[in-house]
Amino acid sequence: SQTIHQWPATLVQPVGSPLSLECTVEGTSNPNLYWYRQAAGRGLQLLFYSVGIGQISSEVPQNLSASRPQDRQFILSSKKLLLSDSGFYLCAWSGQVEAFFGQGTRLTVV
Amino acid sequence: TQLLEQSPQFLSIQEGENLTVYCNSSSVFSSLQWYRQEPGEGPVLLVTVVTGGEVKKLKRLTFQFGDARKDSSLHITAAQPGDTGLYLCAGGRSNYQLIWGAGTKLIIKP
Numbered sequence: 001s002q003t004i005h006q007w008p009a010t011l012v013q014p015v016g017s018p019l020s021l022e023c024t025v026e027g028t029s030n031p032n033l034y035w036y037r038q039a040a041g042r043g044l045q046l047l048f049y050s051v052g053i054g055q056i057s058s059e060v061p062q063n064l065s066a067s068r069p070q071d072r073q074f075i076l077s078s079k080k081l082l083l084s085d086s087g088f089y090l091c092a093w094s095g096q097v098e099a100f101f102g103q104g105t106r107l108t109v110v
Numbered sequence: 111t112q113l114l115e116q117s118p119q120f121l122s123i124q125e126g127e128n129l130t131v132y133c134n135s136s137s138v139f140s141s142l143q144w145y146r147q148e149p150g151e152g153p154v155l156l157v158t159v160v161t162g163g164e165v166k167k168l169k170r171l172t173f174q175f176g177d178a179r180k181d182s183s184l185h186i187t188a189a190q191p192g193d194t195g196l197y198l199c200a201g202g203r204s205n206y207q208l209i210w211g212a213g214t215k216l217i218i219k220p
Contacts (some may be wrong), residue, residue, distance in 0.1 A: 041196060041215050043116075043213045044153075080148070096206065097158055097160075098141075098155050102152050
């Protein structure tokens, strides 16, 4: 069966520091991969999606970037974090229709 | 931009009551999914509907896709405290992207 791993679960980082969140999928090949950000108790904002290795589409221009160095690995990065980057980040994968999510990362920029 | 309007945004009711959550759009979707999310975790898929007029039941939850595939509803019968959570609807587009509703925060009081 397919599983998705996202880490870390929580992260506190100072303003101006770099960021790297990693997500890996097991049990499937060539998945569509997504990074979302979610405000407390609200819907999901799509940040990036990828349909293949090295293929990244950005939905919202911002201080973040994404990379897909391997088929089942998706990385969210920032060179210098801003206070406004705080939030709950979710990685997800899909085959054709449904999305399956990781546990999320609660990022607090201080 | 395709929008998916979800209502109500917040609902607090007593255990045993019935409730309905709605997702509406002016656009046609290839599928409509409902997810449930608990605090600090990723959303979990409840159901996918793909055919106009389709009705699916999951124990006390009934999901319906509108005839024109532009809207959907989630009805919960005899709500239980365990139903508490954030309910999200998502409409599928042909390029594997999902359009998300803003979520309904549901609280069931014992």
